[in-house]
Amino acid sequence: MHVLAIQDSALIADQWLPQLQQALTMAQHQLTLLTHPHELPSAIEKTKPHLILLRLNQLTPQNIETLDHVRQAATHIPILILTQLDNAPMAVTILEPQDYFLVRNDHTTDGIMYAIHYAAERHSLLTKLKQFSVQRDFFATHDALTKLPNRFSFHQVLKRILTQARRHQHIFALLMIDLDHFKNVNDQFGHNVGDLLLKKIAQILKSIIRKKDLLIPLDSLTRLGGDEFAILVNEIKSPTDASMIAERILKNLHAPLKIKEYEISITASIGIACYPQAGTNLNALMRNADTAMYHAKKQGRDGYQFYSPNDKRAPALKKPALK
Template identity: 40%
Template sequence: MEAYPKQTTRLFKFLIILLLLVVLIESEGQLASVVMNIEHGTWHILLKMVLVLSACSLVYILFRKFKQLETAEREIRQIAYYDLLTGLPNRRYFMDSFTMKLNNLQQTNGSLMAVMFIDLDQFKWVNDSMGHEAGDLLLVEVVNRMKRCVRHKDFLARLGGDEFVLWLPDLEIAEDAQYVAKMIVETLNMPVYLQDREVRITPSIGICMYPEHGSDINVLMKNADMAMYHAKVNGGNSYQIYRPAMEKRVNNYFQIVSEFHKSLFRKEFELYYQPRIDFKTGRLESVEALIRWNHPERGLIMPMEFISIAEESNFILPLGEWILKEACRQNKMWQDRGFPAVRVAVNVSVKQLQQPDFARKLRDIMEETGMDPERLEIEMTESTLMTDTNQMLITFEELKKIGVYLSIDDFGTGYSSLSYLKRLAVHALKIDRSFIRDLPEDEDSVTITEMIIGLAHNLRLEVIAEGVETVQQHNFLLERGCKKAQGYLYSKPLTESQLAEMLGTSGLHFGPVIETEDVYVG
């Protein structure tokens, strides 16, 4: 990568020094012949000493200059080809090296290789909330961890920001690349301690194989990047192997992102409400607000098609604020019409809770709409608790002061500890539908569900089952002491007008009913 080969540089130095010595010796010989005619030989000796010392001084000066030149060359090369923060090769170095390697492989029908794109899912939040110094420390720690997952001959480079590329040469089978990706995901999932705070960072990784997925460097890089985006829009903290069908998905991603803000302005989003029932009385206990997108061309779009994209693009912040405000406004409207009191549950994303002013924004919404805080439930996923525990503790304390109800959604699918449940003082746990779905036949689902119900009772928390669709599931939960549930067995999600009509006619009793073949899409 130098401007000229090292061997040429050294030969050039040697020839210069040799030429100078020859000139000096020749000059000394000529001067010496003149001095021979001088009566006093002392002058000849002195002159010879001066010439030798001059030659030595000149050689020393030249060596120092050459040394400075070499140092400057190394510094220039370091800046040009390496990332100054992490010490990793940069994009330019990677592209040059990878291009050369690909050319050699194409000439020799080379071996199997993999290219990985690695992106950090929560890095922007660390930079924004904790400062760039913390972000730099996090990047260095991430690099150190990834280095422990790769071989000596593997090539890890930083493309910029929180994006990295990993080149795995000489693989035996494609599964070797998946094994490395899995190790990176696992090692980056371990907590990092920054500024006396526990932070969890997760990666999204895309894998592209040579020569199966391309033989040109630009194609390989594009496909690895596409696979990485596929992992990210599916929630991150995972790896994906490139598939040709991903291109359509990525194009859809960017199309949706481009339409988000216009859709919010045009009021294309709508809230549906799914009733929750009390097992003992069969009456409506509360409702969960579920977002829908009434697209003018594509029709009704379910949240599974756009929520993860909203998370990744940060559109979840204005959308989440709109959902909170709309749910509070509609609930206050039911209250003003004299309908029975009902609590509305709103799912709040980790990015919303990570905002230092989230509690203030919520308080402003409550004041603006006149909503009673006791009629609002904030739902968050279990993994949210471990994202930034210190900030979560602060936010939860502020939410408790406001007086809203707090619940943990999808409980049993994450990695929260009992100590956090106690410190955060939540009111309820929701059993994830993945455990309810296989009840009562699947033994593992039975065991996990019974453990969650028992844990909730021991911690004096309410427990809510979501996704109940069969009478057998209903009976199993009732027998185990689960007090509340929601699902298509009782009611599908209702529009605001449908729910208002139900509240207005006191149609608040729900028994197990099976009257639709719809599949839950909440």
């Protein structure tokens, strides 16, 4: 553990300082002393401390300034404050919402060492809890395998885009992408390879939508489940814009993919539903994009199909023009 202490006249005069430094050294910890709080940012960057130690004996403007420097510089580091002031708890609220700890009575070496370890362990626990909370929130809206937004998150984005489209009267497209014969990959190479292939497909789709000529937001791409993905293309000028993206996806999948020691060829069938022609609500668009995708499979796979409300057979399969 590395402890960073801000040294003032009271701290220098304390007889326990050499003993504290010796105790920390014996416990294989380090103590770095600063003469001025202005040194904090560079010292934090250099030493990566686990805890900051300071003394608060008087509520002078200088000490309040020191607390403010600590608040700004030590945003993710626990702070241990030695004090005997009765109103210290009110004074140090300037540090909130950071983790800080007051030691008001036992200022012996043993007492301070105990407080240092307690503060560091408590901060470590709080940090782990925060990380767990962040991960929990992330996986509530994202697919665990590909890290793409999941179906729930995708539905929220689709609802938002629907609201915008109704308000501003623009069109958008929903592309439903299903890998062809993906079950064969799992059967032949195993589910581990199948999972790696899905992650690779996710990376390919992300790279396509982030091209400079598209720059489609990442939350518009999702793994719906299994081997099925979807992309929302907002504010398109015509359905041709959606077909261009579908062709690009199919073209990028034609090259064999290196997964472990295997080279795996995979194709996809894509169904396209455009708002408002193919539906004006979430369920209709999802259903009709899915219907168009299955038409693409029936027509031979490795292609895309637009949903047409006026033609139950849907338009003829469109194959990408490969160069």
